[in-house]
Amino acid sequence: MTLLERSAQLKYADLKAEPKDPLWSAVMEQSLRQGIAAHPLGRRFTLTSVDCRTLYCELKAEYPMSAAEAHGGDAFRNVVDEVAEGLDLWIGESGSGSMEAPGFLEAHAILRRFKPGDTCPPGFQEDCWNR
Numbered sequence: 001m002t003l004l005e006r007s008a009q010l011k012y013a014d015l016k017a018e019p020k021d022p023l024w025s026a027v028m029e030q031s032l033r034q035g036i037a038a039h040p041l042g043r044r045f046t047l048t049s050v051d052c053r054t055l056y057c058e059l060k061a062e063y064p065m066s067a068a069e070a071h072g073g074d075a076f077r078n079v080v081d082e083v084a085e086g087l088d089l090w091i092g093e094s095g096s097g098s099m100e101a102p103g104f105l106e107a108h109a110i111l112r113r114f115k116p117g118d119t120c121p122p123g124f125q126e127d128c129w130n131r
Contacts, residue, residue, distance in 0.1 A: 018053040021121075024113070025052040028087070032057060032111075035083035044075035045107065054121060055128050056092060057111045062104045076107040090115045 020026075029050045036042045036059075049060040059080060063072025077094055084091055092110035114120060120128035 018055060020052065021054040024054070028052045028057055028089075028113075031087055032059065032083060035086060036079055039079045039083065041075040041079050045072045045079075048106075055113050055124065057089065057113070059109045059111065061107045063107065065103050065105050073105065073107045077109070080109045080111070084109075084111050089113060 029052045032050050032052075033047065036047055045061040045063040047059065047061050049058070051058045061072075061076050063076070080094065081091060089111040090113075092112040094109035095107070114128055116127075120126060
């Protein structure tokens with residue numbers, strides 16, 4: 001495992017350890033699912049996971065690797081960008097390409113709840129938006 005892979009693994013473990021905000025998380029997960037399902041490009045990929053914590057939401061999707069479906073990753077990014085903007089979430093990071101199942105590619109996005117300058121919740125670092 002390279003140093004970069006290990007760093008990414010540690011960052012992911014840190015994010016997963018973050019507690020869920022009992023009031024915000026469930027509502028935001030439902031809003032994201034509904035917004036993506038209602039979007040015209042939302043049929044070009046399958047949303048496999050929506051997990052909101054206190055400071056962020058993680059979305060995962062998969063799409064066929066065939067040439068006819070080659071734009072599934074682009075569709076995912078476009079839909080997530082539009083839905084996130086409508087819900088006042090900030091795009092933290094996104095990517096695609098790893099094989100989850102044979103013949104499929106995976107796409108993921110991290111959406112941040114707080115933006116630079118926002119007041120962070122008690123118990124979180126002052127620049128929680130920079131996680």
